[in-house]
Every structure is written in C-alpha cells, then in structure tokens.
Amino acid sequence: xxxxxxxxxxxxxxxxxxxxxxxxxxxxxxxxxxxxxxxxxxxxxxxxxxxxxxxxxxxxxxxxxxxxxx
Numbered sequence: 001x002x003x004x005x006x007x008x009x010x011x012x013x014x015x016x017x018x019x020x021x022x023x024x025x026x027x028x029x030x031x032x033x034x035x036x037x038x039x040x041x042x043x044x045x046x047x048x049x050x051x052x053x054x055x056x057x058x059x060x061x062x063x064x065x066x067x068x069x070x
Contacts, residue, residue: 006014038056045062046054063069 038059042054042056042059045059046052051058060069
C-alpha cells in the first residue's frame with residue numbers, strides 16, 4: 001500500500017477498523033483483569049476451605065449450590 005493512493009472509502013474502513021480494534025483491545029484487557037481477580041477469589045476460597053487447586057468452575061458450582069447464582 002505504500003505507493004497506492006488510499007481512497008476515501010478505504011480510509012473510512014481503516015478508521016472503523018482502528019476503532020473496532022481499540023475497543024477489542026480494551027475489552028480483552030478488562031477480561032484479563034477480571035480473570036486475575038477471579039483467580040484471587042479462588043485462592044481465597046481455597047485457603048478458607050483448605051481446598052487447593054480450586055478453579056472458577058468449582059467456585060461457580062459452590063455459588064450455585066448456595067443459591068448465590070441462579
């Protein structure tokens with residue numbers, strides 16, 4: 001693309017792509033942050049109940065069993 005002339009339509013699409021990519025990156029970063037927090041909660045739960053290797057799936061089952069998640 002270095003020697004090509006970029007049309008207005010291509011520029012519009014690239015701007016839309018850049019916006020979508022930035023939003024995607026923001027959401028992925030937020031998900032990583034939430035996963036780190038959930039891992040911390042799993043460790044806390046495991047320590048409190050003396051259960052090692054507790055995973056989010058197990059934590060979900062514990063919350064469902066206690067009526068905290070429907």
